[in-house]
Amino acid sequence: MSSAQAMPEPMARRIGYRLKQTQILLRQRMDAALRPVGLTTPQYAALSAIELAPGISNAALARAAFVTPQTMQGIVANLERVGLIERRSDPMHGRRLQAALTANGQAAMSRAHRAVSGIEAAMIAGLSHDETTMLAGLLARCAESLGEAGAA
Amino acid sequence: MSSAQAMPEPMARRIGYRLKQTQILLRQRMDAALRPVGLTTPQYAALSAIELAPGISNAALARAAFVTPQTMQGIVANLERVGLIERRSDPMHGRRLQAALTANGQAAMSRAHRAVSGIEAAMIAGLSHDETTMLAGLLARCAESLGEAGAA
DNA sequence: CGGATATCAGATAAACTGATATGA
DNA sequence: CTCATATCAGTTAATCTGATATCC
Numbered sequence: 416m417s418s419a420q421a422m423p424e425p426m427a428r429r430i431g432y433r434l435k436q437t438q439i440l441l442r443q444r445m446d447a448a449l450r451p452v453g454l455t456t457p458q459y460a461a462l463s464a465i466e467l468a469p470g471i472s473n474a475a476l477a478r479a480a481f482v483t484p485q486t487m488q489g490i491v492a493n494l495e496r497v498g499l500i501e502r503r504s505d506p507m508h509g510r511r512l513q514a515a516l517t518a519n520g521q522a523a524m525s526r527a528h529r530a531v532s533g534i535e536a537a538m539i540a541g542l543s544h545d546e547t548t549m550l551a552g553l554l555a556r557c558a559e560s561l562g563e564a565g566a567a
Numbered sequence: 568m569s570s571a572q573a574m575p576e577p578m579a580r581r582i583g584y585r586l587k588q589t590q591i592l593l594r595q596r597m598d599a600a601l602r603p604v605g606l607t608t609p610q611y612a613a614l615s616a617i618e619l620a621p622g623i624s625n626a627a628l629a630r631a632a633f634v635t636p637q638t639m640q641g642i643v644a645n646l647e648r649v650g651l652i653e654r655r656s657d658p659m660h661g662r663r664l665q666a667a668l669t670a671n672g673q674a675a676m677s678r679a680h681r682a683v684s685g686i687e688a689a690m691i692a693g694l695s696h697d698e699t700t701m702l703a704g705l706l707a708r709c710a711e712s713l714g715e716a717g718a719a
Numbered sequence: 720c721g722g723a724t725a726t727c728a729g730a731t732a733a734a735c736t737g738a739t740a741t742g743a
Numbered sequence: 744c745t746c747a748t749a750t751c752a753g754t755t756a757a758t759c760t761g762a763t764a765t766c767c
Binding site: 425426428429430431433434435436437438439440441443444445460463464467481482534535537538539540541542546547549550551553554555556557558559560561562 | 578580581582583585586587588589590591592593595597612615616619633634687689690692693694698699703705706707708709710711712713714
Binding site for chain 2: 747748749750751759
């Protein structure tokens with residue numbers, strides 16, 4: 416409790432600060448849970464997207480994660496290097512590479528899902544169902560406003 | 568584009584995903600705005616805390632930003648290297664170093680404040696006052712839940 | 720040609736763990 | 744002694760911009 420003082424009042428009220436605080440805490444908790452599995456949170460996010468959409472291209476993964484293709488390329492290259500995913504040429508499109516989980520990747524994701532299940536639940540444990548729905552909606556509207564302004 | 572399904576449905580609903588999306592968009596917009604000033608968002612955050620609490624120690628800054636002292640040490644070292652802050656020994660405590668903005672630092676922060684003003688405003692432009700207050704409160708409660716669980 | 724894709728090259732801030740020294 | 748502080752050393756994933764090549 417005593418260590419919570421560090422932030423000056425005016426700052427603690429700002430949405431941006433709260434957003435960062437919550438996101439960084441979630442990230443740290445997830446990183447800690449995923450460490451035994453050998454994954455980071457961005458890697459887990461990428462694997463989750465591949466799991467839900469097998470055959471997805473690197474460019475599509477990058478768009479889903481809001482990063483550049485080069486950044487996602489780095490993440491994907493790491494995952495491929497350790498054998499959690501593999502990529503094949505799209506027969507219909509010579510340039511695209513279709514990513515999919517390997518057997519090892521599926522096993523890792525089973526462990527990862529177990530490891531992180533409960534963290535997001537713990538985060539919203541103090542919120543009612545309506546409040547959770549509202550939080551998701553408010554965040555989506557904020558993201559939309561930012562996206563419009565930045566999507567020039 | 569037929570397979571350009573950026574984000575699988577089940578994922579888009581999750582609070583964690585929304586949190587990350589909103590935070591990363593805010594981060595990117597702020598980075599873009601701060602680039603002409605020569606600052607990154609974490610640097611701006613650290614400078615803001617120093618501006619509001621002159622004499623703050625590195626350890627306190629780290630707690631405020633939810634990072635390790637070593638991480639904040641790196642940020643602070645960069646800021647000191649380029650002459651935006653300076654640090655002096657605390658006369659009452661031989662080990663602590665008190666950080667403060669230099670004249671250059673104050674000038675940079677004036678420009679930075681102008682550069683980022685409007686971004687957070689744009690983010691919450693679609694929200695009513697009550698909704699903004701509620702969003703801040705919900706985020707704070709999420710952070711608190713995460714902090715308790717992880718504060719071991 | 721233009722647009723999307725993949726990927727190499729290079730740079731950098733940011734983040735971690737571990738170890739060490741010093742002062743209250 | 745213990746705790747907080749600062750800081751050195753080393754590592755890594757994540758991020759960017761820029762430049763190329765390929766494919767539709």
